[in-house]
Amino acid sequence: MNINIYYGGRGLLDDPTLYVLNKIQEVLEELRVTVKRYNLFEQKHEIATLPQTLKEADGIVLATTIEWYGIGGYMQQFLDACWLYGDKEKIATLYMQPIVMSTTYGEREGRLTLSNAWEMLGGMPCEGLCGYVDDLVHFELNKDYTDIIEKKAENLYRSISQKVKWLPTSNQAVKKTVLRTQPIELTPQESEQLSKYVSDDDYVKKQKEDIEELAHLFKGLMKQEKVDTEMEYIMSLEKHFVPQEDFKASYLFMIEEKKKPLIIEVNDGDLNCYYGHEEEVDVITKLKADVLENILTGRMTFQRAFMTGEMTAKGNFKTLRMLDKIFVFNEL
Template identity: 60%
Template sequence: MKINIYYGGRGIIDDPTLFVINKMQEILEELRVNVTRYNLYESKGAIATLPQTLKEVDGIILATTVEWYGIGGYMQQFLDACWLFGDKEQIARIYMCPVVMSTTYGEREGKLNLSTAWEILGGLPCSGICGYIENTVMLEMNEQYIRIIEKKAENMYRSISQKMACFPASNQAVKQKIAVPNSDNLTPQETERLSQYVSDDGYVQRQKEDIQELTSLFRNMLSEEGEDNEEEYLGTFRRHFKPQAGFEADYSINIEEKKKKLILSVKGPKLECYYGSLEQPDVDMHMGRSTIEDIVNGRMTFQRAFMSGAMKTRGDFRTMRTLDQIFLFEEKKQ
């Protein structure tokens, strides 16, 4: 029989959980069980690979200490790794005994969280140990507490050796009905390799650098493609210009996605049309590309664009309305 112990505490000397798992390991080894212990705080960067250690084990002990609130970050990371990278078929055959000792409030909730998480993963939870220990010395000197620990270890050994069945849990049924299947459909070997990559900080850093390089490359390509076309719309306005005798006005059109403004300077029969800037235009307009497209294709007038809110205008309204008289755009027939 093979049992792994995963300790999610900080490893401090007076941690009561350490005494409990040491005593359980001692009892299990007396029963000729092969026990391997993993201190998660010593394997911070390799927690994602620890689900690989679940291979060929018959049972595990998940042990942690509640020092403030919850089961702690290391244990949560390990459970997350089991969900992401663990072999669910293998986990379904593994018994788990939760051990949660508390120096504050929350040991029962912590034990329940571990049992619930293991059930959701598909595993088989055993009756565990939880308790509030204010002084570790009191735990070590109390023969009754030690006897409870020994009995729990023996019960775990008995459950595994006899392959005792567990009643189905509702959270497993709910998971089967509502859980979204993983579209990757990775094999256990591929999942194992993925967990190795995730835990390799050098590999992750190289991937980030490659992504940044590709992002910069595509950004430059888009920037080159998105450069302003200095001739766009100029020919259209020149072709549809119908001068009005004695009329003079300067128009500035700010088109979204254009870096420069479209300037229309009307001096009687002459029209100057270019992209640039004008200090004090008679009418300053702001519109989107779709709006200017509708106008030059005859689907909308400047006045209607203003009235509908598609175009914002500052300046003389009558001068703005004259645009529809000096630029006659006709809608193209299909």
């Protein structure tokens, strides 16, 4: 029989969970069980690959210490990795015993969290052990406490060897009917390879750099496309400009899709078009980009756009009517 122990504490000398795990390991080894312990704090950069170590196990122990609140980051990362990269068929056959010791409040909630998480993963949680330890020396010297720990280890061995069955729980029903997170459909080999990539800091860093480079590239393309569209308006106006003698006017076009308005300044034979802000203009118009495009392609005149309400305007209406004279677009 093979049992893996996953310890999610920080490895402090006064951590009561370490004492409990040592006692459990002694009992299991006396029962000729092969025990492997994984200290998550020592393998924090390889946590994503640890679900692959479940393959050879018949049962596991998830142990952590409540120092402030919750089961701790290392254990949570390990459970996340089991959800993302673990072999769900293998997990479904694994018995898990939660061990949660506390130097503050919350050991029962921590044990319940581990049990619920393992059920959500599809595994089979056994009766666990939790307790509050104020004085570690007193805890270690108390024979009654030691007997309780040893019996819990024996119960784990008995559950695995006898393949104890459990009644169905609502956590399993929730997983099947309510949980919307879609697992990654990968073969066990692909999951193992992916978990190795995730734990490789250099690989992850390179991927992030590639993503940032692509993001900058697409932003540049989008910005260039926007600039090209804006220049098309100006180029079309300049191309179809018909100078009028003794005519001077300024127009401001507020295009809904553009952040800055389009300014058109006419001075006899000179035309100046640019995007910006100008307070002193003769005519202010407001229209959508597709309406302006229809005008520039000859499908509609400025006068018609104004009469149909697709373009609104205020200012000197005589100057407004001159738009169709100073800009002549051929109809398609």
